[in-house]
Amino acid sequence: MNRRDFLKQGLAIGATVALGGCAGSRVSGARAGAGRPGRPLPPGARPVLAVAEKGKPGELTRRALDALGGIGKFVRHGQTVVIKPNLAWQRQPEEAANTNPEVVGTLVKLCREAGASRVLVVEHTIDSPARLVFEISGMQAAVDEAGGELVSAHEERAYSEIAIPGEVLKREQVIREVLTADVFINVPIAKNHDATRLTLSMKNLMGIIYNRQGWHLSSSLHRCIAEFAAAVRPDLVVMDANRIMLTRGPKGPGQTKDPQAVLASTDQVAVDAYTTRYFGLQPADVEFVMLAGKLGAGQADLGKVQIKYA
Amino acid sequence: MRTARALLLLALFLLPAAGHAGEQALKSLLPAQSNTLAVIPDSYLYVQGNDLTQIYDGGYQRYLRAGVTEVVQQLYRGPGGLTLTVTIHGLATAAAATAFFQAQRKQVPKEVPVRPAAQGRGFTYLAAGVKYGVVAGPRLVAVLSGYGGQPGARAQLEQVLAGIAARSRPPKARTG
Numbered sequence: 001m002n003r004r005d006f007l008k009q010g011l012a013i014g015a016t017v018a019l020g021g022c023a024g025s026r027v028s029g030a031r032a033g034a035g036r037p038g039r040p041l042p043p044g045a046r047p048v049l050a051v052a053e054k055g056k057p058g059e060l061t062r063r064a065l066d067a068l069g070g071i072g073k074f075v076r077h078g079q080t081v082v083i084k085p086n087l088a089w090q091r092q093p094e095e096a097a098n099t100n101p102e103v104v105g106t107l108v109k110l111c112r113e114a115g116a117s118r119v120l121v122v123e124h125t126i127d128s129p130a131r132l133v134f135e136i137s138g139m140q141a142a143v144d145e146a147g148g149e150l151v152s153a154h155e156e157r158a159y160s161e162i163a164i165p166g167e168v169l170k171r172e173q174v175i176r177e178v179l180t181a182d183v184f185i186n187v188p189i190a191k192n193h194d195a196t197r198l199t200l201s202m203k204n205l206m207g208i209i210y211n212r213q214g215w216h217l218s219s220s221l222h223r224c225i226a227e228f229a230a231a232v233r234p235d236l237v238v239m240d241a242n243r244i245m246l247t248r249g250p251k252g253p254g255q256t257k258d259p260q261a262v263l264a265s266t267d268q269v270a271v272d273a274y275t276t277r278y279f280g281l282q283p284a285d286v287e288f289v290m291l292a293g294k295l296g297a298g299q300a301d302l303g304k305v306q307i308k309y310a
Numbered sequence: 311m312r313t314a315r316a317l318l319l320l321a322l323f324l325l326p327a328a329g330h331a332g333e334q335a336l337k338s339l340l341p342a343q344s345n346t347l348a349v350i351p352d353s354y355l356y357v358q359g360n361d362l363t364q365i366y367d368g369g370y371q372r373y374l375r376a377g378v379t380e381v382v383q384q385l386y387r388g389p390g391g392l393t394l395t396v397t398i399h400g401l402a403t404a405a406a407a408t409a410f411f412q413a414q415r416k417q418v419p420k421e422v423p424v425r426p427a428a429q430g431r432g433f434t435y436l437a438a439g440v441k442y443g444v445v446a447g448p449r450l451v452a453v454l455s456g457y458g459g460q461p462g463a464r465a466q467l468e469q470v471l472a473g474i475a476a477r478s479r480p481p482k483a484r485t486g
Contacts, residue, residue, distance in 0.1 A: 088367060090385075090395060090455070126367045129352045132385065136393060195368035213363045216370070251369050 033162045035174070036184055038233025039266040047267035047299050049274055052310040053260055057102040057242045060262035064238065065110065067310035068264050074236050077115030079182035083107060083148070084234075086188045086204045087123040089251050090136045096245040096256045098137045099189045103240045103262060105142035107187060112147045119148040120177055124207050126251075130154060153177075159210045166227030168218060173210035174232060186234035186268065190241045190275045192249030195221055198279060198286050199250050200272035201237045202229040202297070226291035229268060233297065237271045239263040241278050269298025270305045336382040336398050336450070339477045341470050346389055353385035365397070373399070376413065377406035388466045395455040396470065411451050450478060 041047060050067035052060040065071050075081055085099035093100055104121060111119045121143050125133040130152035134140040143150040153159070159173035178184055188204035195216065196203055202225050206212050215224040241261040248254030259278045265271045269292045273283035283289045283300050293300025333356045343349045355364060358380045362370035365381055373381075380400040388394050401407040452474045454467055 090393070126364070128355075129350065129385075132350065132353070132393065193368050194372045199368075212367065213360065216363050216368060217360060221368070248372075249369065250367055 033160055033179065035162050035164065035232035036179065036234070038268075039235050041266075046304055046306045047265060047270050048306045048308060049263060049265040049267065049270045049302075050308045050310050051274065052262045052264075055260060057100045057240070057262065058106040060242065060260065061103050061106040061238060061264075062110070063310040064262045064264035065107075067308045068236075068266075071107075071110040071114045074185075075111050075114040075116050075183050078117045079115070080118045080180075081111045081116045081120070081183045081185060082177050082181035083111075083119065083121045083185045083187055084178065084204065084208055085121060085123060085139065086191075086199065086207065086240075087121075087133060087137055087139055088126040088207060090127040090133050091252065092136060093138050094243070094256075095252050096189060096191060096243040096254075097250065097252045098133075098139070099187050099240045100242050101138040101142035103238065103242070104139060104187055105146040107185065107238060108143055108146035108148035111183075111185075116183075119146075120181070121148050121150045122153050122175055122177055122208070123150075124153045124175065124210070124212075126212075128154070151177075153208075156210055162231070164227060164231040166223070166231070168220060168223045169227045169231070172228065175208045178208050178232070183236070184234045185236045185238060187238045187240065189244070190239060190278060191245035191252075192247055192254060192279070194249065196225070196286065196288060198276065198281070200275055200286070200289070201234075201239060201268045202226065202272055202288055202292055205229060205232060205234075208232070222287040222291055225288040226295050226297060229288075229292045230295040230297040234268060235266065237263075237265055237268045239271050239275055241275060244278055246279065265305075267298040267305070269293050269300050270302065272298075273300045273302055274305075274307070333380070333382065336380065336400055339398050339450070339452070339474050340382065340384045340396055341386065341473050346466070347394070347470070348387045350385040350387055350393075353383075355381070355383040357381050376410040377401045377403070378410065392466055394466065394470065395453075396474070397453045397455075398474070399451045399453070401450060407451050414451070414453070452478075 048068060050064040052063035083104060085104050087098045089097040091097035108119045108121065127133050134150055140150055153175045158175055160176045160179055161171055161173050162179065164170060164172055186201050186204055188199065188201045191199050193199040193203065205228055206215060215221055218224050239262065241259045241263065243256050243258050245252050246255045246257055261278065263271050263274060269289060272289045276283050276286055290300055292298060299305050337356065341347055357364050362373050362378065362381060365383060366373060378399045378401055381397060383395065383397045386394040386396065401410060454470060
């Protein structure tokens with residue numbers, strides 16, 4: 001299915017869904033748009049996961065992307081790129097609550113070097129005001145220096161409603177820039193999470209919806225995450241596991257560990273499945289990872305993933 | 311019958327307030343704006359119950375389990391660009407507040423004693439790594455996070471803790 005077909009299908013679903021959504025999500029009768037198809041693999045192809053370990057965050061980011069064929073494989077001249085870090089908290093980089101700014105800065109720089117006309121780094125922060133989160137996390141300085149734009153998505157008008165053909169999720173308001181960008185890159189940090197055990201790439205997508213509380217109060221947060229990940233797929237995932245938070249996530253402060261790793265793949269489920277090992281866990285230990293695999297959002301069985309150590 | 315119904319309605323009206331000190335009570339413990347501490351605009355929050363997600367996102371359940379019923383939060387700018395987050399948690403009992411405090415304390419990798427002036431009725435501490443301080447009063451726990459790394463940051467945190475501790479002293483025991 002190409003992007004055009006995916007959009008058409010989404011519009012059709014939107015026209016037929018009357019009611020639904022997670023508890024608390026806004027429901028309207030208006031026609032909803034579609035999510036994103038990501039980069040579907042040809043039939044029979046195995047997803048590739050690049051793993052770069054031992055080094056500095058920027059260097060690891062470059063190595064991981066090079067192992068996938070370079071940023072030019074994803075970003076072309078004149079395109080708009082949206083990057084979604086995990087940038088929810090007023091925390092400094094060493095606390096491992098937010099994505100390392102060096103990883104994001106390097107990625108912005110690579111996208112610009114590949115000819116991107118605009119690189120937006122967007123976040124719906126939890127701590128507020130957002131400008132303070134951006135400052136304390138070091139992200140504002142990193143993005144400015146790399147030639148990107150760091151923007152906050154706090155206003156409801158920044159969101160568009162999409163249809164989601166899930167059991168629990170029916171509609172969701174999503175940051176419009178994510179839906180319309182030529183390239184969408186999800187750049188999470190790996191960390192402990194009180195409600196879902198771990199925060200990984202798919203959980204980070206909660207930061208592109210307007211009403212997060214609706215998911216927290218729903219019948220199954222794991223299912224919400226998995227269904228959404230199947231509907232809104234990034235073109236590329238770059239996982240920051242340079243320093244990970246082991247306890248008291250998602251906000252901390254908690255105990256940390258330094259795996260010094262950056263992972264990259266077009267398959268979000270494979271990235272999340274692999275990352276569990278840095279916590280001494282298996283993919284099956286994180287419910288949304290397995291659910292997402294079953295829903296076809298990616299490959300949870302690492303035996304069926306081509307792993308390239310960069 | 312009419313009286314019983316009136317009492318029932320009154321009870322239903324008062325029920326949601328049970329276990330809550332109330333916004334004003336918690337808000338009154340926040341430091342006031344001063345020459346050395348400026349309130350950051352748009353940073354005030356007061357939440358109850360499930361709305362703790364607005365502060366802790368998915369971590370909110372841990373706080374509910376610990377008995378936190380309400381939270382007030384305000385951010386400040388201190389000298390030299392120091393950023394200070396003051397979060398005051400309301401709990402139903404002193405025992406719950408103490409247990410909550412101890413659970414938080416265990417997570418702090420390095421504990422630094424604070425000067426006596428900052429000590430409240432319960433405990434106080436600062437962790438050097440994250441400049442993190444807590445004071446436990448009879449029904450509350452205040453958490454402070456300071457960023458800036460200036461030489462005066464610790465003194466500023468201690469001063470704020472001392473102020474909260476002083477304001478949170480319980481009224482003298484009533485008789486009868």
